[in-house]
Amino acid sequence: MSIRRLMPGRAALRYGLIGPGTHAQENLLPALSVLDGARLTAVAARRPDAAAEAARRWGADLWTDDWTDLVDGEGTAEIDALIVAGSPQLHADVVPRALARGISVFVEKPPAPDTATLEKLAVDERGAPEGTVAFVGFNFPYGQSYRKLRDTLRAHGTVRTVDLRMVSAKPTSPVWGCATVTDSLLQGLGTHAVDLVLRELGGPDRVTARRADIGTDRHALHVLLEYADGRLATLLLGNYSNRLEYRCELVTDQSVVGVLDDFNTLTLSRPSRTPGVGVLDGKETLRHTWPGRRGGYGRTGYSTELESFHRSVLHGEPSDSPLSACLEVYRVLDEVRRQTGDRP
Known part of the structure; x- marks a missing residue:
């Protein structure tokens, strides 16, 4: 019998990442890479070279230098959930738009730059479509x-x-x-x-x-x-x-x-x-x-x-x-x- 190649199955959940910085590269992406039933499919970063390099390194199919592509653009159909690991202001920009689209979001702490902004995000969380999850990444x-x-x-x-x-x-x-x-x-x-x-x-x-x-x-x-x-x-x-x-x-x-x-x-x-x-x-x-x-x-x-x-x-x-x-x-x-x- 000739040698056979095992074809990878479709992951249960396809993840997009916004913000492939040091923290994501050292902690979140290695953890995601061994999570059963998960696959990184898209990466967004401000610099095109950073987005492309992270996508190549971690096996994602898509990359972009505009995070809205993963929330409101053509990349939306390629992901089931988002990981957002940037500044508190970026978190506050991404989370409400993702939740409104029914995209579940894992957002690194701190999730917002101030209490007033977080209060608004909590309202967005309550108003998200059924089954949409928001999760703040406190690892301790x-x-x-x-x-x-x-x-x-x-x-x-x-x-x-x-x-x-x-x-x-x-x-x-x-x-x-x-x-x-x-x-x-x-x-x-x-x-x-x-x-x-x-x-x-x-x-x-x-x-x-x-x-x-x-x-x-x-x-x-x-x-x-x-x-x-x-x-x-x-x-x-x-x-x-x-x-x-x-x-x-x-x-x-x-x-x-x-x-x-x-x-x-x-x-x-x-x-x-x-x-x-x-x-x-x-x-x-x-x-x-x-x-x-x-x-x-x-x-x-x-x-x-x-x-x-x-x-x-x-x-x-x-x-x-x-x-x-x-x-x-x-x-x-x-x-x-x-x-x-x-x-x-």
Whole structure:
């Protein structure tokens, strides 16, 4: 028998990408490339050479330097869903037009430049044709290591405190049309941090924020979120590290402590003479580690967030990360801006 070639089947969902920048190339496109039942068919970028190169590299059939071709033009018939990874203003331009056409959209955070614009996008989301999904790409809560933390703690009471540290080396100059570096920092790391806490604890009753200036272009922001029932969340955001550093500590009402360091190491402990049984007693700890080369896009959440969006579109399920859920995140950040002098 002669050798046979297996012909690829038609993907269940055809994806278009608007914005093949560094983030998309390093995180979203690799995650999409291994998503079962998905195929990238079109790429749009401002520069023709960037669009063409991304299409060649990731196997798309079509490219354009005008994103409207994928929403209102001839490319619309070639896609079932969009991934949008650009500036907040670009997101705000693309999302309502796509939703109105019944095109489901995965939009990177931040989805809008300000709260007023996001409120309009939430209205567009509610008015979209049935089965049209909007999903905001917050990867941190979808990380496999974070979900391991939450799944483990679920058997040990409810979370009472959250301590979250997110510091990076950037930005050191205003980006995305922001007026200041700290406002840019809030748009970048701040949206991630507040979203993670609000998914865990809900909207706070009180927000307190302070800023420390570290030189002319480096800053630290300390944010305290307080709840009427005594729960607390503390956030440290900064641009003074030489890389992204992420540390999340959750403490339950049974005094069980879970600490996740940089997606890679999860440590669990509990003081002696507290409720519960098992290895978490006295000075013992339970540690999980994820080797850096194993399942990186799942561990950091990029694969699993796209899987969630893909499943919602494919089966008509509600979005796990809708635009409307971001409104409280933006309102908390507006209060932080007011208290730190960075109101737009």
